Amino acid sequence: MKKGGLRALVDQPGGARTLILVRHGESAANVAASAAEAAGAEIIDMPVRDADVPLTTTGTEQATALRRWFDSRPREEYPDSVWVSPYRRAAETAGIALAGRPGDRRLVTDERLRDRELGVLDLLTHRGVEHRLPIEAARRRRLGKFYYRPPGGESWADVALRIRSFLAVLDADDTGPTALVVSHDAVILLFRVVCEGLAEPDALRLAATDPLLNGSITRLVRPDQGAPWQVDGYNDVSHLLTAGADVTSHTSKDDDVLPF
Template identity: 45%
Template sequence: MSGSTEPVRGRDRDVPLSELGAAQSSLLGNWLAGQPPGREPDLVVCSPYLRAWQTWDVMADRAANLGKARLHALVDERLRDREMGVFELHPPAALHARSPEEAARREVLGEWCYRPPGGEAFTDVAVRVGQFVSDLGRAAPGRRVLIVAHDGVIIALRHVAIRQKAHRLGGLVAR
């Protein structure tokens, strides 16, 4: 898909799980089923996007087939994929073909700071994910939580976790 000069049709939230994603989800189901008592999640929170829900369904079905109880997943809109605005579902080559000046701006700013028109920078994703983590900490203290989301959300979660750890240690975080 990344070499295509055409955008993908539809809406990002409706993109289904790929065959590779389904196979990977089944392997994650094996991992989930193999978690010893006390190490398995007791709460699942999922992105509202179709492919994330399908990921959880495949994982949960596989783990259930291997003897684990199936958990009900909650949805949180803050775990949605990074919004790309007017360039939604545009692979990099399609962005270059449609708007070379915007592609150049993306390269200059870098992925962390690039905000497409009508979309989000990773900094924006980190803000909403940080609020999710803060709310989750108050609503579910001590719970083992499995988050089913997207690469942009994982990047933001790592950023939030590093900043929280540094804050607890009283240190500064290099940017």
């Protein structure tokens, strides 16, 4: 790599050349799911549907730390377009994080960025799936989390198809050089899978060894449209540490049965 490294790539002309991927702040469902798993419960106590789950106080603090980070960016590094999952926890994160510079940025809510649909596994813990849906538990073990599709839900591969569709639109649209995506951990992981062409074992290894943290920042860059994306930072929470915000994960080896 020549002098300037990956960051120098964003100075070259072309379409969207930097993708900033942000996982939403801690949500009420994150806390409820972790508590249910720890208690050995079968059902997650969450009265609202997944799309309506709000941030916790900690999640709001994490989004505020993101705002401080964005406010500290020079103009050329600030997002030209913002693409947000329609789910409340992502929309709240984006609203807080970008409140400091209303300016002329373009904000688009895109349903392709929503969290993975869990279908019949919705609100079930790992124990709940094993006890109440043993056939599905066996199917999931046989197929693996990348290809297992719960009835009424999606596999990781299904979500990857959504991301491919989104990236095609991003390439066709006049988004400006820097695009921000505020979404969910499985979605952001699968951005890397699609953009880097990762195989199933690599995706599973990445999920197991470096689970995405709430409010984390991931950067992908490329020199111009059509060039391969490269990672220029993954799962970074230094902005949370600087702001004194709690760092939370709420992921596990059974992340395919937990709502994120």
